[in-house]
Amino acid sequence: xxxxxxxxxxxxxxxxxxxxxxxxxxxxxxxxxxxxxxxxxxxxxxxxxxxxxxxxxxxxxxxxxxxxxxxxxxxxxxxxxxxxxxxxxxxxxxxxxxxxxxxxxxxxxxxxxxxxxxxxxxxxxxxxxxxxxxxxxxxxx
Numbered sequence: 001x002x003x004x005x006x007x008x009x010x011x012x013x014x015x016x017x018x019x020x021x022x023x024x025x026x027x028x029x030x031x032x033x034x035x036x037x038x039x040x041x042x043x044x045x046x047x048x049x050x051x052x053x054x055x056x057x058x059x060x061x062x063x064x065x066x067x068x069x070x071x072x073x074x075x076x077x078x079x080x081x082x083x084x085x086x087x088x089x090x091x092x093x094x095x096x097x098x099x100x101x102x103x104x105x106x107x108x109x110x111x112x113x114x115x116x117x118x119x120x121x122x123x124x125x126x127x128x129x130x131x132x133x134x135x136x137x138x139x140x141x
Contacts, residue, residue: 006056008052008056009056013057021137022138023136025114025135026137028135029124029131030129030132031124031127032127032131033123035123038112038115041120042123045123045125047125048124050126051090054094054133055093057135058097058099059097062140062141063094063138065139070101071094071104071133071134072104072105072111072134073104073105073134074132075105111132115134
């Protein structure tokens, strides 16, 4: 039994997080994300939201301090909009765990392209559109 690890961090996720190295990236996606299309390992966390996963994982994962944007979300397509309350929740989680950088936003297809090289994708039960976030692992201080 391990102490001080959220029950949302299931054994397979803990294994993935421990195997990641500096600069490796992981996506925490919404339920709409085409995770299996990218050929990366996919883990399922259907019972929780992305902000819940961020609060569970970020105490264990140092974000990369050597890049401008260690946390990246998908930008909306023209004519669509982001749920700014949701973005604020994600930003609050990232900031609460020691990352002063603002979450960056990149084009949907750029996000998909970047996902092709991530370490893993964790699909959550998040139903809000554009509920995806990519985290770049840093070096433990």
